[in-house]
Amino acid sequence: MHHYIPCKKYLENDGDAAAWAEFLYGAGKGSCDFLMVTLGTGIGAGIIMNGKISRGCFERYASASALVRQAKAMMKNDRNKDSLLWQICCGNCGRKTGFSGGERGG
Numbered sequence: 001m002h003h004y005i006p007c008k009k010y011l012e013n014d015g016d017a018a019a020w021a022e023f024l025y026g027a028g029k030g031s032c033d034f035l036m037v038t039l040g041t042g043i044g045a046g047i048i049m050n051g052k053i054s055r056g057c058f059e060r061y062a063s064a065s066a067l068v069r070q071a072k073a074m075m076k077n078d079r080n081k082d083s084l085l086w087q088i089c090c091g092n093c094g095r096k097t098g099f100s101g102g103e104r105g106g
Contacts, residue, residue, distance in 0.1 A: 014038060016053050019046020068093055 001009065012020075019028070019036035028034035032051060038044040042063040047054040060066055071093045075085060085093075 013044065013046075015044030016046040016055075018044075019048055020053060023048045023051075 015036065015038045018038055019034060022028045022036055023031065023034045028036070028048065031048070034048040036046040036048075038046075042065075045056070047056060071085060071089070075089065075093060080086065
């Protein structure tokens, strides 16, 4: 690849890259600490603390996949089939379940 692009190359996730660019040149310029949240298919974030990128994985806890994983764990531990979660899921939780719960006031 160096033959085609004769300079240093870095591989970075989009949330961290966006946060770093905003920190250097955009909305975060002049700050010591900065948070950038990206929303798309999932949720991403880049956190700058004391002028350095802080590594983490916000999507692990806040994405649709994470919410489904958490709901399934709750259902496994709580067999109360009268709960709103059980009523919406019918025992099978999926990505649209959260939106159904929101529409029903859950």
